[in-house]
Amino acid sequence: xxxxxxxxxxxxxxxxxxxxxxxxxxxxxxxxxxxxxxxxxxxxxxxxxxxxxxxxxxxxxxxxxxxxxxxxxxxxxxxxxxxxxxxxxxxxxxxxxxxxxxxxxxxxxxxxxxxxxxxxxxxxxxxxxxxxxxxxxxxxxxxxxxxxxxxxxxxxxxxxxxxxxxxxxxxxxxxxxxxxxxxxxxxxxxxxxxxxxxxxxxxxxxxxxxxxxxxxxxxxxxxxxxxxxxxxxxxxxxxxxxxxxxxxxxxxxx
Ligand code: PGA
Numbered sequence: 001x002x003x004x005x006x007x008x009x010x011x012x013x014x015x016x017x018x019x020x021x022x023x024x025x026x027x028x029x030x031x032x033x034x035x036x037x038x039x040x041x042x043x044x045x046x047x048x049x050x051x052x053x054x055x056x057x058x059x060x061x062x063x064x065x066x067x068x069x070x071x072x073x074x075x076x077x078x079x080x081x082x083x084x085x086x087x088x089x090x091x092x093x094x095x096x097x098x099x100x101x102x103x104x105x106x107x108x109x110x111x112x113x114x115x116x117x118x119x120x121x122x123x124x125x126x127x128x129x130x131x132x133x134x135x136x137x138x139x140x141x142x143x144x145x146x147x148x149x150x151x152x153x154x155x156x157x158x159x160x161x162x163x164x165x166x167x168x169x170x171x172x173x174x175x176x177x178x179x180x181x182x183x184x185x186x187x188x189x190x191x192x193x194x195x196x197x198x199x200x201x202x203x204x205x206x207x208x209x210x211x212x213x214x215x216x217x218x219x220x221x222x223x224x225x226x227x228x229x230x231x232x233x234x235x236x237x238x239x240x241x242x243x244x245x246x247x248x249x250x251x252x253x254x
Pocket of ligand 1: 174175176213214216234235236238
């Protein structure tokens, strides 16, 4: 049985004050939900310290960063290293989000370097993949996913793969309100799992958690997570208010 993992990706929203307010309300209402799902919150870098402080009494909620440098340290203006994140008790890092790929030019090779650097530091990557509408309509869905997985995970050994969570996020469903149908999502997840089985072993593929991302909300989380290969969610818009995120988690684990 794979434990569901639900992560809030706040993107460029919430400074330290809003982060603290959100987490105080949210963690007060979580109750037993953390026993049923791993819950992760990814604030912007400048709000990570506030998140750590606000969650000190509720370490059941893990903190993620939204990005990380593939370099160790040095002359890389504006970048943040894995070691800096470790110092703040960050446990996960989102890598290769489609906004990083399309707006900031991150290639599969850069993403691969970031995944490796994170694993070296014992940070758990939330490794994001997904096709554009044009790619899906052009019949390239499987080829795109296969190359993102093969190139993004190149050189990563089976034992290290246990630290990785995969997030399948069809680009056309992110922030658009257009959610993939459960069949589209399940088919893509099953395909992703089969590629991991080809690259590694079926045993590993059966253990890897694959989140769905793209306009997930309380209304659709239940049926998405009921699919055999959907093990959680990476949630943008619906994670920005404590009650909306709590409702989504409740629906997901039902
Ligand atoms: P969304 O974003 O839930 O707002 O579609 C998901 C994501 O980008 O991770």
